[in-house]
Amino acid sequence: MTTSTNGKFDRTPLIAGNWKMNMDHVQAITLLQKLEWTLSDARHDFSRVEVAVFPPFTDLRGVQTLVQGDDLKVAYGGQDLSQHDSGAYTGDISGQFLARLGCRYVLVGHSERRTIHGETDEVLNAKVQAAYRHGLVPVLCVGEGLEVRQAGNHVQHTLAQVRADLEGLPADQVDRLVIAYEPVWAIGTGEVAGPADAQEMCAAIRAEIAALYGDGVAAGVRLLYGGSVKAANAAAILNERDVDGVLVGGASLDVAEFANIVRFEHHLLTN
Numbered sequence: 001m002t003t004s005t006n007g008k009f010d011r012t013p014l015i016a017g018n019w020k021m022n023m024d025h026v027q028a029i030t031l032l033q034k035l036e037w038t039l040s041d042a043r044h045d046f047s048r049v050e051v052a053v054f055p056p057f058t059d060l061r062g063v064q065t066l067v068q069g070d071d072l073k074v075a076y077g078g079q080d081l082s083q084h085d086s087g088a089y090t091g092d093i094s095g096q097f098l099a100r101l102g103c104r105y106v107l108v109g110h111s112e113r114r115t116i117h118g119e120t121d122e123v124l125n126a127k128v129q130a131a132y133r134h135g136l137v138p139v140l141c142v143g144e145g146l147e148v149r150q151a152g153n154h155v156q157h158t159l160a161q162v163r164a165d166l167e168g169l170p171a172d173q174v175d176r177l178v179i180a181y182e183p184v185w186a187i188g189t190g191e192v193a194g195p196a197d198a199q200e201m202c203a204a205i206r207a208e209i210a211a212l213y214g215d216g217v218a219a220g221v222r223l224l225y226g227g228s229v230k231a232a233n234a235a236a237i238l239n240e241r242d243v244d245g246v247l248v249g250g251a252s253l254d255v256a257e258f259a260n261i262v263r264f265e266h267h268l269l270t271n
């Protein structure tokens, strides 16, 4: 645990880059090496602000080799996992395989999995449980589409996803959880929810976790915002009381931009 410069965090901020279906295994190594050099030059303290990347599955072995070989402090994870551990599930990836590759995290329920691949809350609940079975920390993604937002039902909708996706999980698992609020209308569109929108939802999610599991668990869960995050808007979002990090898509492919997001505390100090 660390305390941030503005005194609001008692949780370690997490800056996560979701590379989506970008970067082959050769490009991935180059990107990660550049990120390491950039953050080393800036003397980034990884114990103060944690950094994680989510490359495509085919990159993970190369990422593991680089991270372990050069003792990098960047964490990494898969973009998805199967709810099953092994068997006749062609194309799927077991959490066991991710754990063997040294993954710390795994994304579960990204909106592109929910919408493009039709993943239901029932499936996502099974995936969250699978992640824990293999010692992976799930980064559970939740959030509303534009119609829900315009109807004013975004909080109710997102909390229903949280409840359904966590159903049956014991408190000792939930307290290591990361939840990313990603309004679908803000993903890859350039539309960013304002800091107040991010805070409204993160506060509502934390209150829901408190109601379900108690204040102590809720205090430990890290809540991220995702959706068109850039260096220019990250610091203001991260300055909100209940926002503990960001899940960055497009901007995580640009080393200088992503490194500036990682160094958000520097921007808070200088602005």
Ligand SMILES: O=C[C@H](O)COP(=O)(O)O
Pocket: 018, 110, 182, 186, 187, 188, 189, 190, 226, 227, 228, 229, 247, 248, 249, 250, 251
């Ligand atoms: O996982 C990341 C989110 O989908 C946000 O993507 P974006 O930063 O490109 O809008």
